[in-house]
Amino acid sequence: MTKVTMTVNGKAVSGEVEGRTLLVQFLREGLGLTGTHVGCDTSQCGACVVHVDGKAVKSCTVFALDVEGASVRTIEGMANADGSLGTLQQAFQDHHGLQCGFCTPGMVMTSAALLAENPKPTEAEVRDYLEGNICRCTGYHNIVKAVLAASGQDVSAVAAE
Amino acid sequence: MHNFEFVKPSTIAEAVKALAREDAQALSGGQTLMPTMKQRLAAPAVLVSLTGIPEMRGVCRNGDALEIGAATTHAEVAREAAAAYPALAGLAGGIGDPAVRNLGTIGGSLANNDPAACYPAAVLGSGATVVTSKREIAADDFFQGLFSTALEEGEIIISVRFPIPERAGYAKFEQPASRFALTGAFVAKYASGVRVAITGAGQDGVFRWSDGERALSASYAADALSGLSVSPDGLMADLHGTPAYRANLVKVMTQRAVRAS
Numbered sequence: 001m002t003k004v005t006m007t008v009n010g011k012a013v014s015g016e017v018e019g020r021t022l023l024v025q026f027l028r029e030g031l032g033l034t035g036t037h038v039g040c041d042t043s044q045c046g047a048c049v050v051h052v053d054g055k056a057v058k059s060c061t062v063f064a065l066d067v068e069g070a071s072v073r074t075i076e077g078m079a080n081a082d083g084s085l086g087t088l089q090q091a092f093q094d095h096h097g098l099q100c101g102f103c104t105p106g107m108v109m110t111s112a113a114l115l116a117e118n119p120k121p122t123e124a125e126v127r128d129y130l131e132g133n134i135c136r137c138t139g140y141h142n143i144v145k146a147v148l149a150a151s152g153q154d155v156s157a158v159a160a161e
Numbered sequence: 162m163h164n165f166e167f168v169k170p171s172t173i174a175e176a177v178k179a180l181a182r183e184d185a186q187a188l189s190g191g192q193t194l195m196p197t198m199k200q201r202l203a204a205p206a207v208l209v210s211l212t213g214i215p216e217m218r219g220v221c222r223n224g225d226a227l228e229i230g231a232a233t234t235h236a237e238v239a240r241e242a243a244a245a246y247p248a249l250a251g252l253a254g255g256i257g258d259p260a261v262r263n264l265g266t267i268g269g270s271l272a273n274n275d276p277a278a279c280y281p282a283a284v285l286g287s288g289a290t291v292v293t294s295k296r297e298i299a300a301d302d303f304f305q306g307l308f309s310t311a312l313e314e315g316e317i318i319i320s321v322r323f324p325i326p327e328r329a330g331y332a333k334f335e336q337p338a339s340r341f342a343l344t345g346a347f348v349a350k351y352a353s354g355v356r357v358a359i360t361g362a363g364q365d366g367v368f369r370w371s372d373g374e375r376a377l378s379a380s381y382a383a384d385a386l387s388g389l390s391v392s393p394d395g396l397m398a399d400l401h402g403t404p405a406y407r408a409n410l411v412k413v414m415t416q417r418a419v420r421a422s
């Protein structure tokens with residue numbers, strides 16, 4: 001076992017891990033942050049997306065030791081300081097951007113990375129950026145709507161079906 | 162996944178030394194190697210991360226060439242090569258999805274030499290030079306068939322040097338589930354002639370389409386390829402397309418790459 005240290009949602013954390021411990025295992029099992037989900041475990045579905053030093057990555061395909069010293073943000077870090085839902089989270093609720101909710105942590109984290117890079121994306125840009133995030137419930141339209149709404153754009157004209 | 166010892170050197174010399182240990186393997190973005198390890202198709206005893214070596218990262222223009230560190234991510238190439246070599250930046254920006262691009266690297270992609278990967282087409286199509294811990298390898302000698310390259314045991318890619326073309330384009334017919342190329346064509350025009358590299362189609366991986374190169378060197382226009390036909394011999398057959406289907410795509414994607422250039 002080796003000691004790993006990082007900042008998660010603004011808090012310094014550390015733990016003992018094996019070489020093969022995945023970042024997502026460290027977050028879920030080591031820190032109890034079970035908001036980050038594992039869907040496929042093969043870097044296909046995006047349910048496990050978190051930010052490492054501001055960049056969206058699939059935490060099932062990163063070793064915990066490889067991000068020693070990094071700053072990590074998970075879905076637990078997306079709420080407002082008073083515990084209420086953050087803008088993106090609220091938009092997912094308002095626009096019915098989730099059904100079972102399994103993909104939602106990854107969808108929110110990927111969308112947050114998009115809005116940080118591109119604060120007013122087009123519908124096509126949202127769809128393109130979410131290419132690596134799979135949802136088996138919603139059919140995507142309402143997710144796209146939620147992201148556009150969170151960026152402060154009018155979504156009344158976006159496909160609703 | 163079997164356990165291993167994880168090491169993260171900060172210099173090339175330390176990495177080469179660590180890789181000389183028994184059953185040691187290089188780790189770059191991990192986007193290919195980690196799934197392989199989960200399936201136990203690879204089980205290194207020592208994993209040597211190359212992402213903490215500053216000399217192996219970044220995009221740098223030296224005169225007529227663009228040098229890219231092997232541990233530079235696809236997202237960094239998409240951004241930092243955009244001015245000097247837009248076709249290459251566009252190719253990098255079209256690999257996988259944003260999260261894959263934030264970790265996957267050019268060196269990992271080339272060392273892996275997946276027959277449907279994008280970078281091998283750019284490297285072969287540009288006649289680039291692969292700079293390793295031991296020597297410099299011309300693109301024409303580097304790719305040696307499916308998942309196989311000229312790299313020797315313990316040899317790592319340090320950087321890749323691309324001669325900057327007058328014009329270039331990449332067109333990928335995407336396999337929608339994997340996002341790899343069902344067939345992709347990279348075309349680059351130099352004073353010395355045009356090079357065309359095809360990925361996703363050949364049974365032995367990336368290859369140069371010499372008839373296409375001759376036609377485009379004589380006249381650089383998509384129409385110059387109209388009269389050519391590609392033989393399906395030696396092309397891949399799978400669930401997604403027959404050799405004849407891919408043969409047609411070779412020409413169509415090369416034409417699209419020329420138009421995009």
Ligand SMILES: Cc1cc2nc3c(=O)[nH]c(=O)nc-3n(C[C@H](O)[C@H](O)[C@H](O)COP(=O)(O)OP(=O)(O)OC[C@H]3O[C@@H](n4cnc5c(N)ncnc54)[C@H](O)[C@@H]3O)c2cc1C
Pocket residue numbers: 042043044186187188189190191192193194195211231232255256257258261264265266267268269270272273275277278279280312316317318319339340341342
């Ligand atoms: C969902 C998904 C979609 C993808 N879509 C595409 C696509 O559209 N096009 C495409 O081209 N690729 C695609 N890829 C593959 C992706 O580009 C990988 O990042 C890449 O193939 C491997 O790079 P890596 O840095 O992750 O390498 P790793 O997985 O870390 O390593 C791969 C292999 O290379 C070796 N290696 C790594 N670095 C070096 C080095 N410097 N010197 C010598 N050996 C080295 C390793 O030992 C290993 O054997 C996709 C991957 C995923 C998961």
Ligand code: FES
Pocket residue numbers: 037038039040041042043044045046047048049058059060061
């Ligand atoms: S669980 Fe990581 S991508 Fe699916």
Ligand code: FES
Pocket residue numbers: 097098099100101102103104134135136137138
């Ligand atoms: S809401 Fe169920 S998978 Fe997306």
